[in-house]
Amino acid sequence: MxxxxxxxxxxxxxxxxxxxxxxxxxxxxxxxxxxxxxxxxxxxxxxxxxxxxxxxxxxxxxxxxxxxxxxxxxxxxxxxxxxxxxxxxxxxxxxxxxxxxxxxxxxxxxxxxxxxxxxxxxxxxxxxxxxxxxxxxxxxxxxxxxxxxxxxxxxxxxxxxxxxxxxxxxxxxxxxxxxxxxxxxxxxxxxxxxxxPNGVPDFMLTEASRPVFFQNAIEGKFVVLFSGNMGIAQGLDRIIDAAKLLKSREEIMFVFVGDGVKKTELEKEAVQAGLKNVIFVESQARSEMPSIISAAHVGLVPLKNVDLFTNALPSKMFEYLARKIPLVTNIPGEAAAFIQKYHCGIVLPPDHNAEDLAWVLSDLSTKREKCAAMGKAGYAVIKESFTRKYFVQRLIEKIQ
The missing domain is CATH 3.40.50.2000 (Glycogen Phosphorylase B;)
Structure with a gap:
């Protein structure tokens, strides 16, 4: 027994x-x-x-x-x-x-x-x-x-x-x-x-990067990544609108990885606008995500501007930082405080528009060393105290 x-x-x-x-x-x-x-x-x-x-x-x-x-x-x-x-x-x-x-x-x-x-x-x-x-x-x-x-x-x-x-x-x-x-x-x-909190598994910190299957499409580009659920809460239309504004900036590539109820609509809008700077990738196995995230230069963490999301801490925040990728978000409260404390990204106003996002991404595309520094700063804090192995002890105490 x-x-x-x-x-x-x-x-x-x-x-x-x-x-x-x-x-x-x-x-x-x-x-x-x-x-x-x-x-x-x-x-x-x-x-x-x-x-x-x-x-x-x-x-x-x-x-x-x-x-x-x-x-x-x-x-x-x-x-x-x-x-x-x-x-x-x-x-x-x-x-x-x-x-x-x-x-x-x-x-x-x-x-x-x-x-x-x-x-x-x-x-x-x-x-x-x-x-x-x-x-x-x-x-x-x-x-x-x-x-x-x-x-x-x-x-x-x-x-x-x-x-x-x-x-x-x-x-x-x-x-x-x-x-x-x-x-x-x-x-x-x-x-x-x-x-x-939404910590990260150890393999996100340690997995070696390798070329991704869409490497040819992003080679030499400044890659802006959104990964995860493409749902109502994320307000992803604004990202497509920013891509439209940056349509002439061929060095900036937007990559959407995942699935969700809004994905078909977003794909259709990108096609209708003739956006060659946007690619969509279907949901991938977890083993592929470290390399996919590492292929980016910036990770987007958007949410719609509603009171409920004031203190949101989406899991993708920690996954991006675990791969040394800085964040761009519009989430106020705890997410904004985290980013500002550890200097690991850019915080936009909760009600920002596509022009604001396009300007920030355009600016970061010319400051890749700054992006790398912010990513390393975030990685250091995630490795120290934001792993799931670290948090599970709290759960074990409650179970016991």
């Missing part, structure tokens, strides 16, 4: 799926296993950021970790209705799947989506074990402030569920320390918080 504490990780996304959530939760699963815990994962069958059919078993051993994959409705998630069916299907199947595995000692459930957090509390009740809620973004606040949801009745239901999952958690791990006040105000009581 295995006497090691058993941690069940409930996450909708997990490798071979791409994206920040799958990468983060797989890293932490391995770190918990290395720390001596028995780790199990309940996740969906591959459906997110997957452009090809991926065969997967309902139960498999992934790097010594039992992974239980549950059914999910696969669709394009292009409408609220599609997204609702996608999230709800995993919530229900995830609950069912979790009832048929060895009883855990604690559940660690990550959100968004909020439906996964709801599943976590229900499983906690049914199996009579505590759960730690990992909050990476505030739902439904983010979709409301982005004007992606307008049905007040539906919003009130989600807000009620949000308070319910917060109150049921034994502890709450936070990607952004600034979430504390918002969550405390919602539940009107004290909660046991632990800061768990």
């Amino acid at each position: 295995n006497s090691s504490p058993h941690v069940l990780i409930l996450t909708q996304y997990f490798p071979p799926e791409a994206g920040a959530a799958a990468s983060r939760m797989s890293d932490y699963a391995l770190l918990l296993k290395e720390a001596g815990f028995k780790v199990s994962v309940v996740c969906e069958r591959p459906a997110y950021f997957i452009r090809r059919n991926v065969k997967s078993k309902n139960v498999e051993i992934w790097n010594g970790i039992n992974v239980y994959r549950s059914w999910v409705i696969v669709n394009k998630r292009s409408t609220n209705k599609d997204r609702s069916f996608f999230y709800l299907s995993f919530m229900l199947s995830g609950i069912w799947r979790s009832l048929w595995i060895d009883k855990p000692d604690v559940i660690w459930v990550t959100s968004p989506p909020l439906t996964t957090a709801v599943a976590g509390r229900i499983i906690s009740r049914l199996r009579r074990v505590p759960y730690i809620l990992d909050v990476r973004d505030l739902w439904p606040d983010s979709v409301i402030e982005l004007d992606a949801m307008k049905n007040r009745f539906f919003i009130r239901i989600l807000e009620g569920l949000e308070r319910w999952v917060y109150r049921g958690a034994t502890a709450i791990s936070l990607a952004v320390p600034g979430f504390r006040e918002r969550i405390a105000a919602k539940i009107k009581s004290k909660a046991d918080f632990v800061d768990l």
Whole structure:
């Protein structure tokens, strides 16, 4: 009989799926296993950021970790209705799947989506074990402030569920320390918080760079990179508009790597504008990302100008800096303070326009030594205190 504490990780996304959530939760699963815990994962069958059919078993051993994959409705998630069916299907199947595995000692459930957090509390009740809620973004606040949801009745239901999952958690791990006040105000009581920012895995710091498969398109260029989810929150139209303004500057190349609901629209706009200084690359395996990021000179970290994002700390910030790539962002609050403290990038006003972005990129393209210096400054602080191996100790203390 295995006497090691058993941690069940409930996450909708997990490798071979791409994206920040799958990468983060797989890293932490391995770190918990290395720390001596028995780790199990309940996740969906591959459906997110997957452009090809991926065969997967309902139960498999992934790097010594039992992974239980549950059914999910696969669709394009292009409408609220599609997204609702996608999230709800995993919530229900995830609950069912979790009832048929060895009883855990604690559940660690990550959100968004909020439906996964709801599943976590229900499983906690049914199996009579505590759960730690990992909050990476505030739902439904983010979709409301982005004007992606307008049905007040539906919003009130989600807000009620949000308070319910917060109150049921034994502890709450936070990607952004600034979430504390918002969550405390919602539940009107004290909660046991632990800061768990979006750090980086060790391989992002140590992996050797090599030429990328689109090397010919960027050879000799000043490469401006955006990698990750191309969604509503990022406000990527402004980057395309900046590319239009820099159309005649052939030495500046914009590279978009990833997928998302806005990608097709952005690609269409770039084609219609005849932008030869923009290339789109589909989501890549994690093993490819260190080299792709290292091929850039600047990493873009944009978000729309809404109050909710004031204290956002996107994971791509740390990934860029781990590869010595400086940042250009418009995020105020903690992100801006971080960049200014460590001199690792440029902070634009939250409501900046395409002309502001184009001017900054044009200026940086003539100051590559400055870019390299800012990248090295950021790398030093990431290596010292922003790795996931560094942060996992905080989570282990809460689990114990």
